[in-house]
Amino acid sequence: MALVEVDKATKRYGSLTVLNGLSLDIEAHQVVCLIGPSGCGKSTLLRCINRLETIQDGEIRLHGDRITGPGVDLDLLRREVGIVFQGYNLFPHMSVLENITLGPLKVLGMPRAEARDKAMSLLARIGLAHKAGEYPDRLSGGQQQRVAIVRALMMDPALLLLDEITSALDPELVSEVLDIVRDLARNGMTMVLATHEMGFAREVADKVCFLHAGVVHEEGPPSQIFGDPQDERTRAFLKSII
Numbered sequence: 001m002a003l004v005e006v007d008k009a010t011k012r013y014g015s016l017t018v019l020n021g022l023s024l025d026i027e028a029h030q031v032v033c034l035i036g037p038s039g040c041g042k043s044t045l046l047r048c049i050n051r052l053e054t055i056q057d058g059e060i061r062l063h064g065d066r067i068t069g070p071g072v073d074l075d076l077l078r079r080e081v082g083i084v085f086q087g088y089n090l091f092p093h094m095s096v097l098e099n100i101t102l103g104p105l106k107v108l109g110m111p112r113a114e115a116r117d118k119a120m121s122l123l124a125r126i127g128l129a130h131k132a133g134e135y136p137d138r139l140s141g142g143q144q145q146r147v148a149i150v151r152a153l154m155m156d157p158a159l160l161l162l163d164e165i166t167s168a169l170d171p172e173l174v175s176e177v178l179d180i181v182r183d184l185a186r187n188g189m190t191m192v193l194a195t196h197e198m199g200f201a202r203e204v205a206d207k208v209c210f211l212h213a214g215v216v217h218e219e220g221p222p223s224q225i226f227g228d229p230q231d232e233r234t235r236a237f238l239k240s241i242i
């Protein structure tokens with residue numbers, strides 16, 4: 001059984017069908033990259049997986065348990081499934097340390113000293129322990145995104161969803177964020193990335209999924225999707241972005 005099974009998920013906004021019976025398996029310890037043109041539904045799919053959006057048809061399962069439909073404990077789900085967005089991730093009126101420990105203190109009821117120790121050791125791992133007392137606006141965009149990733153990691157999620165996390169960054173700051181993702185991948189973190197960084201997807205992904213018309217139009221290892229795409233639309237998309 002895959003860690004996540006997206007089973008014929010359909011998501012509509014009014015008359016617009018964004019996911020049209022989309023199915024996708026995410027195996028534990030895999031890195032899955034979602035690619036496709038702007039508006040193809042990458043963010044929507046990620047948001048459906050942690051229930052920021054609700055699907056109208058089909059089912060999504062985590063560890064075999066249905067996480068769509070009524071009666072799902074959303075707090076529990078969001079402990080298991082962390083998400084990091086393109087920007088605006090951190091609370092501006094809280095220090096880095098406060099941002100990072102908020103979830104564990106409030107949601108997990110973790111003792112303050114333990115939350116602090118855990119936060120400091122994760123910050124040290126990404127080289128930002130010295131910024132613990134700073135406010136987000138004193139950090140570069142890349143540093144803010146690294147802190148946002150740490151904040152998600154504080155909950156020990158089973159799955160991390162990363163939505164274009166480098167898109168808002170100046171080019172010279174992209175690599176410091178990708179380094180962390182690379183490190184997490186090496187350590188076996190299960191991740192789904194919506195990304196425009198094709199070089200990075202090629203390097204880090206176990207599976208690349210090309211979304212088109214509300215479904216996974218083609219999926220496979222990066223060597224296939226980037227090196228020998230089988231489908232005309234995948235080829236056209238890849239050609240359009242070089």
Ligand code: ADP
Nearest residue numbers: 013018036037038039040041042043044045194
């Ligand atoms: P991607 O992340 O691949 O660029 P999105 O998932 O953000 O695509 O969007 C897919 C489609 O759904 C787009 O046409 C977008 O305009 C539409 N959409 C996204 N969110 C909403 C919303 N809250 N209300 C209405 N339409 C939306």
Ligand code: MG
Nearest residue numbers: 042043164194
């Ligand atoms: Mg998006």
